[in-house]
Amino acid sequence: MSxxxxxxxxxxxxxxxxxxARAGSWAKPPEYWxxxxxxxxxxxxxxxxxxxxxxSHMDLSDCRSLxxxxxxxxxxxxxxxxxxxxxxxxxxxxxxxxxxxxxAVEAGTGxxxxxxxAWEDDWSDLPVCDVAIASRSxxxxxxxxxxxxxxxxxxxxxxxxxxxxxxxxxxxxxxxLCRPPAPKIDKPDYIYFINLLYRMNRMPRLEFISHPRSxxxxxxxxGFQRNAAFFLGQxxxxxxxxxxxxxxxxxxxxxxxxxxxxxxxxxxxx
Ligand SMILES: C[S@@+](CC[C@H](N)C(=O)[O-])C[C@H]1O[C@@H](n2cnc3c(N)ncnc32)[C@H](O)[C@@H]1O
Numbered sequence: 001m002s003x004x005x006x007x008x009x010x011x012x013x014x015x016x017x018x019x020x021a022r023a024g025s026w027a028k029p030p031e032y033w034x035x036x037x038x039x040x041x042x043x044x045x046x047x048x049x050x051x052x053x054x055x056s057h058m059d060l061s062d063c064r065s066l067x068x069x070x071x072x073x074x075x076x077x078x079x080x081x082x083x084x085x086x087x088x089x090x091x092x093x094x095x096x097x098x099x100x101x102x103x104a105v106e107a108g109t110g111x112x113x114x115x116x117x118a119w120e121d122d123w124s125d126l127p128v129c130d131v132a133i134a135s136r137s138x139x140x141x142x143x144x145x146x147x148x149x150x151x152x153x154x155x156x157x158x159x160x161x162x163x164x165x166x167x168x169x170x171x172x173x174x175x176x177l178c179r180p181p182a183p184k185i186d187k188p189d190y191i192y193f194i195n196l197l198y199r200m201n202r203m204p205r206l207e208f209i210s211h212p213r214s215x216x217x218x219x220x221x222x223g224f225q226r227n228a229a230f231f232l233g234q235x236x237x238x239x240x241x242x243x244x245x246x247x248x249x250x251x252x253x254x255x256x257x258x259x260x261x262x263x264x265x266x267x268x269x270x
Pocket of ligand 1: 028030033044069070071072073074075076090091092093096117118119120134135136137139140
């Protein structure tokens with residue numbers, strides 16, 4: 001009889017990669033975020049309290065520099081700029097970085113520097129900062145590598161948010177496309193982060209921010225099409241026609257039947 005499994009036997013990094021593969025996840029290209037930069041900015045500007053909630057959980061005492069990984073439209077970087085001497089805002093989407101620069105100019109902040117870079121790129125030339133943050137931006141295929149990089153980039157503290165639970169495609173869309181119901185495999189969520197950080201000998205603190213991970217508000221076909229293409233993968237011409245017909249019949253129906261309502265806020269000292 002084989003030895004019973006204990007937690008020490010588990011390779012959480014490999015398990016996360018396997019979970020991503022089984023859930024059908026794939027690495028988003030920067031073009032996906034380029035295409036939604038303006039809509040994302042509008043949604044964040046409309047509020048909802050996420051940015052304020054993120055900042056209210058941070059401790060910036062004795063900190064002068066911060067690096068924001070996957071900064072998106074720069075809402076956090078720009079809001080934090082008055083409290084720090086230097087901010088490095090990193091993203092792989094040129095359009096997102098354009099919005100960040102625009103926001104920084106509008107706010108009159110001269111201490112936000114943008115860097116076009118991916119999680120997966122070489123970071124050896126990036127400055128180590130007092131604080132590293134990654135807000136809603138850890139959708140990578142290799143989480144272990146990403147957490148190690150983030151940890152190396154922070155002299156004092158790290159703050160990130162990770163998904164809680166999973167999203168599920170509206171089954172009536174799959175029916176309209178004549179696709180089989182999606183296998184009910186949830187994507188990996190925050191619990192992997194905690195286990196990986198434990199293995200990295202960090203002492204992560206876990207809190208939750210109540211904020212829905214809703215789709216961008218979109219009544220137009222283009223926005224819906226963009227989201228659908230991302231979450232459903234390649235669609236054939238007949239499938240697009242069927243989806244368009246479904247959309248015309250159900251203009252207000254969501255792409256997701258089940259969506260997350262919270263973000264896990266995870267922080268640790270380095
Ligand atoms: C949901 S937005 C979050 C933006 C911002 N951090 C916030 O919380 O408002 C995710 C951001 O992560 C960036 N991102 C996603 N995958 C990335 C990768 N592999 N490398 C660098 N940035 C990435 C996207 O371009 C996008 O700007």
